[in-house]
Amino acid sequence: MNGKKKRLLGDVIFYVFVIGLGILMVYPILWMLSSSLKPATEIFNNAVSLWPSEFVWENYQSGWAGFGGIGFATYFRNSLIVTSTVVIGTMITGSLVAYGFARIDFKMKNVLFACLMATIMLPVQITLIPQYIIFNELDLVNTFVPLMLPGLMGGQPFFIFLMIQFIRGIPRELDEAAIVDGCSKFGIYWRIILPLLKPALVTVALFCFMWTWDDFLAPLIYLNDASIHTVTIALRNFMDVSGGTSWGPLLAMSSLSLLPQLLIFVFFQKYLVQGIATTGLK
Amino acid sequence: MAKIKTPINFSLGSTSKRDNVAGYLSISPWLIGFILLIVGPMVASFYLSFTNYNLLSSPTWVGLDNYRNLFSDDRFLKSLEVTFKFVFISVPLKLIFALALAMLFNTGRRGSSLFSAIYYIPSIIGGSVAVAVVWRQLFGRQGAITQLLSMLNITDTNLIGNPDTALSVLILLVVWQFGSPMIIFLAGLRQVPQELYEAASVDGAGKVRQFCNVTLPMLTPVIFFNLVMQTIGSFMTFTQSYLITGGGPLDETLFYAVYLYEVAFEYLRMGYASAMAWVLLVIIAFITLLFFLTSKYWVFYQSEGGR
Incomplete structure (x- = not known):
């Protein structure tokens, strides 16, 4: 008792x-x-x-109308263009890179893999300034290119690492069976690995979406014209414009900007939790 | 965990030419990006750190002047102090909360997974501009928390405007996001073999002894991982300070990354900012190295049968 x-x-x-x-x-x-x-x-x-x-x-009505003659529809569209390009780019190029590291033997692989791992911990500040100078020389400042390009280059090294770990868990016998059937290296990637990689791809896509959607520093540095601002920059400017006076519309647009994250949380919570738990532990 | 395996080379003898071509083709997107967006810029940044450069005229060589000037720059020293204070208070606090709550949820009571999911929400949205807006309102003039504190007669000034408390508002925002390390801890706790607890309780160990002698040692790899990741991340914190306090009042929240941004993109002193970036890299590398070197004394890897 x-x-x-x-x-x-x-x-x-x-x-x-x-x-x-x-x-x-x-x-x-x-x-x-x-x-x-x-x-x-x-x-x-x-x-x-x-x-x-x-x-x-x-x-919500007055917030959506925006400020300075540009409505939030424009900002949401811009964010969506940048984010979806980065997410799709990361899924395609990142998975291909991960496949190469996990499954193909090539010269200097261990050295390059160490480089990949080192970049996970590299502070962005170290490359930020020269990257800005390069994009400035190429006349690409004030375009989406600097924001999108990393996503087309395999995406964040952390995501590549996550996919490498997942591919290592796929039995090699499947590859060998495919080779016997006359599959090329890229055939194996496309027909065997990619379909089995789906759970990892979903995790990567979700985190990549949320982080890119939230990104503030890169748009702050690269986007000058208000017409190409992303939601994050627009909110910052909205906060400055409205000062202490109209918090209502600002909070309405802030809520709306979190909608994608909250939807992802509600519908894909399991993938998020699994993603953190396994990448932290593998 | 935290131990990273290098890819195992299965083939015997030399790799075939076709594999080399296929391998380099498949990693080419990353490799090109690595050379053009990481290695190239790093070399450039190292060179720029020895020059004066303002984007408009070409760089002029100044030798070690930038590095020397850093240590007589009061704002730089202030930013170092603020950043270290922030990292060494927020990271342990966040991890202690994460571990405590993970242990609580690991007792397997009903609803634990629902609650741990709710506690995880702040980690998802914590870095966003929207949350910065909310924080600025909640703790600013006439904000909800400010009003609450004044109703309770605790303080009448707003916490963001007060140099003594501004940093704690930012620390609170970071600690609030303890959900993601908590989930990593939870996964770690589930891996602790139940037999160890049984053996310990047979030996007459109470809950506290069990925690100190079983849970904590078994969790050290996870603690190590969280500690390294959170510390590195905290050194680069930018958005929150930039948006909520703007580095103020009186530079009390001038984070390293915020000052670096100001120097580079507001004063256009690219050489000086590059020197700052390299100092940051050295600090982060040094602290990471320290963690790894000390890890053999306190991180316990099961597979090695002890230390």
Whole structure:
């Protein structure tokens, strides 16, 4: 009986603590969503509360209209163009590179693999300035090219590494059977590896989407004209323009900018959790 | 984990010519990018760090002046101090939270996976501009937290505007994102063999002893991995400070990366900024090396049958 009571007490403490902390954890997000639906006067007067006295959509309407003559539709389109190019590019070129490292023996492979691993930890600042100078010389500043190009070059080394690890887990017998059937090296990649790589590709695509969508530093440096700004830069400028006055529309557009992440979380949570758990452990 | 295997060469003798061609073709996207976007720029950056260059006129050689000037630049020294303070407070705090919550969720109570998923949400969105906007509002003038603190009679000033508290607002934002290391810890905890706990409790070890003598040693590889990744990442933190506090007030949140950005892209002192980038690389490399060198004393790898 005593043990049972102790267990019950443990359960009560657990749930009170976990739910309490959970509310604190999501408070900033809920606050953003609810404030974006509050009437203008309430964001400051009724700041702490999570429940608007009445729900209004006008913040979304006026936010969507944007500022300086450009609407948020443009910014979302720009972000979508950049992000989808990087994601698709990473999936195609990254998986091919990973296949080469995991399955083909070529000269200096170990040296190049070490280079790949070293770049995972390289601070962006070290290449940032010369890259900017190069793109400036090539007249590519103020275009999407500097933002997209890394995605067409295999993508982030971390993603390549993740796919190499996954391919190593695919039995080599499958490759050998395909060779007997007359498959070339690229045939093996296309017909055997790529279909089996799907779970890793999904994880890579999700993280790549979220990180590129969120990226702030590269668009800040490379994009000058407002018409090609991404959502992240637009939000920053919107914050400066609206100053302390119109937080409603700003919070409405902030909420909207997080929509892709929240949707990914709701529908693909399992892939995200598996992705972190296995890459951290392999 | 954290131990990276190099690809194993299965073929005996020399690799065939066809394999060489196929291999280099398949890695060519990365290799071209590596040469043009990493190696080339690194060489250029190293050269630029010994010059004065403002994008408009060609670089002039100044020798070691940039490096020498760094150490008499008060703002640079301030940025170093702020960054170290930030890293050494936020990373341990974040990992302690992550480990504590992972242990709690590992007790297998109902709803644990739902709650751990909810705790993970901040990690997904924490680096975004939207969250920076929210943070600036919550902790700024008339913000919700500011109002709450003044209602509770704790303080009347807003935390972002106060030089003494601005950095803690940013630390809080980082610690808030403990969900992703927590999930790595959870996965690590599940790998600890149950027999070890049973053996320990047969030997009469209580919960605390079990934690110190079983859980903690078995988790050291995961702790090591998290520590290295989080520390390196924190040194490069940019967006949050740039957007929420703008490096202020009184440079109290002037992160290294923020100052580097200012020097390079606002003052256009590309040579000086390149020198800063190399100093950052040396610092990160040194700390990573320190972690790896000390790891043999405290990281426990099961497969090696001990230390």
